[in-house]
Amino acid sequence: MILTIASRELRSLFLSPLAWSLLAVTQFILAWLFLVQLDGFLQIQPRLAAMEGAPGLTDLVAAPLLDNAAIIVLLLVPLLAMRLISEELRSGTFSLLLSAPVSMTQIVLGKYLGLLGMLAVILMLTAAMPLSLLAGGSLDPGKLAAGLLGLGLVLAAAAAAGLFMSTLSPQPAVAAVGAYGLLLFLWLINLATGAGGEGSALFAWLSMSTHFERLLSGLVRASDLAYYLLFITGFLALAIRRLDSLRTGA
Amino acid sequence: MDPLISIENLYRYYGSRCAVRDLGFELHRGEVLGLLGPNGAGKSTSMNMIAGNLAPSSGRIRLNGLDLLERPREAKAGLGYLPETPPLYRELTVDEYLRYCARLNRIPRGSAAGAVRRAKARCGLETSGGRLTSNLSKGYQQRVGIAQAIIHDPAVVILDEPTVGLDPIQIREIRALIRELGKAHGVILSTHILPEVQALCTRVLILHRGELAYSGVLGGGADEGAASLLIRLARPPEKPLLAGLPGVEAVETLGQGRYRLHLGAGTATATLAQRLVQNGWGLEELTPEQPGLEQIFVRLTAGEQAAP
Numbered sequence: 170m171i172l173t174i175a176s177r178e179l180r181s182l183f184l185s186p187l188a189w190s191l192l193a194v195t196q197f198i199l200a201w202l203f204l205v206q207l208d209g210f211l212q213i214q215p216r217l218a219a220m221e222g223a224p225g226l227t228d229l230v231a232a233p234l235l236d237n238a239a240i241i242v243l244l245l246v247p248l249l250a251m252r253l254i255s256e257e258l259r260s261g262t263f264s265l266l267l268s269a270p271v272s273m274t275q276i277v278l279g280k281y282l283g284l285l286g287m288l289a290v291i292l293m294l295t296a297a298m299p300l301s302l303l304a305g306g307s308l309d310p311g312k313l314a315a316g317l318l319g320l321g322l323v324l325a326a327a328a329a330a331g332l333f334m335s336t337l338s339p340q341p342a343v344a345a346v347g348a349y350g351l352l353l354f355l356w357l358i359n360l361a362t363g364a365g366g367e368g369s370a371l372f373a374w375l376s377m378s379t380h381f382e383r384l385l386s387g388l389v390r391a392s393d394l395a396y397y398l399l400f401i402t403g404f405l406a407l408a409i410r411r412l413d414s415l416r417t418g419a
Numbered sequence: 420m421d422p423l424i425s426i427e428n429l430y431r432y433y434g435s436r437c438a439v440r441d442l443g444f445e446l447h448r449g450e451v452l453g454l455l456g457p458n459g460a461g462k463s464t465s466m467n468m469i470a471g472n473l474a475p476s477s478g479r480i481r482l483n484g485l486d487l488l489e490r491p492r493e494a495k496a497g498l499g500y501l502p503e504t505p506p507l508y509r510e511l512t513v514d515e516y517l518r519y520c521a522r523l524n525r526i527p528r529g530s531a532a533g534a535v536r537r538a539k540a541r542c543g544l545e546t547s548g549g550r551l552t553s554n555l556s557k558g559y560q561q562r563v564g565i566a567q568a569i570i571h572d573p574a575v576v577i578l579d580e581p582t583v584g585l586d587p588i589q590i591r592e593i594r595a596l597i598r599e600l601g602k603a604h605g606v607i608l609s610t611h612i613l614p615e616v617q618a619l620c621t622r623v624l625i626l627h628r629g630e631l632a633y634s635g636v637l638g639g640g641a642d643e644g645a646a647s648l649l650i651r652l653a654r655p656p657e658k659p660l661l662a663g664l665p666g667v668e669a670v671e672t673l674g675q676g677r678y679r680l681h682l683g684a685g686t687a688t689a690t691l692a693q694r695l696v697q698n699g700w701g702l703e704e705l706t707p708e709q710p711g712l713e714q715i716f717v718r719l720t721a722g723e724q725a726a727p
Contacts, residue, residue, distance in 0.1 A: 177511075180511075181508060262506040263506070267470070267472040268471050268472060268499075269520075272491070
């Protein structure tokens, strides 16, 4: 049942020009950044070769690419997630799901999986760029895998937050704005740690970027994974609760 | 036989405003129940609650013996619902959409294609399978909406204003479809159109300000039905002669040989018609008028404006 909803969602995403244009724009910008990084690497390569323990292709090309990709997908996911529920609320199709023998949890998980399917395509297209370097160079597979895992988790977390935001309003644009605000805030909240003081450890922990940067540097820690899993389950649970209260609410 | 729907003491509040107050009724297989009421009377709220789209503030809804609130998934499996606007995904074709609805209603993958074909055949959509739902006319969208509601052959079908926005021929077809559905299923139907209720429904409920204001059976024997007769006479007699006919309680003169005869309870239309002919008054027209659903409706809901 979850898969039925997920496949319908994925199909609708790919039937809309929005998804295709977002994919194209993201791919173009990431490819540009990738080429710039690669060019920079090629220019300093002779000097790197002379250095002992110099950073390699993974550090200088793949990691910055994934870092930039994370920012770009933060801009992208709210646009894809905004219509998940709010469009259905607005057009009245949501009652189709409500009067069908499916639970609210199944609806939310189905929608979430559908969006994850789309994001998996983005992740694979992004991964293809650094992997193409294997044709002429060597990569640190562990580091690259950790970075991709990090990007995947950022995507999944942003999708969960976007899904929750789209349950809040029947206006997709409002849902997107809400998701932008939430995600950018959670991305930047660690800037407050610069000032030091009481809450800085908490702010650093709350920030998505702190956890992502550790993964990007090849450090896979259970606490970082737990952060993202908590983030995702938290927002999915909120989305389910919100939809339940739409049905019962005053 | 257990009722398909049984509803007890249903309440629904929006904030402090009570939209539905102490609603209760039963629906049996083979019945078509018409839900009438002025705008804002709580028709859509009631239907949304029965279809599981809205949770009642209190009260009990049982579909096919299953409590909708305690076992929602099992109860909803026997339910088909067409909301006011057909819930169509604009980007899907009719076939894709109906297949999705079939799968959503737990029809196994193997038999989904057959279910889609049957639903399309019943709703006259055989040739529209490959079209996008957004490109269909309003009437066809409505048909797809009905096809969606009956695709899993549910025991209960709930239709919210199914003929709104259709042309007269489509209305006839949809009505025929609803009448056919009423034979094997239990149907609840809401509408503003009184003749539609008289043409389709076996029973009628009138809601007013969220409360059940009237509940009655329609479509009984022709004789018990007629409360008044509309007649036209070529050679009309004096009015007292008409009023003196057995069973006639009052006569209204409408001009140009037309009269309305108000009948007493249990008057047989056939005997009265015979008398009119035997008296040589030249009966040209005779129309039995149904026991004033319209009068009942107006009496219950007029005088005081419905709450907004």
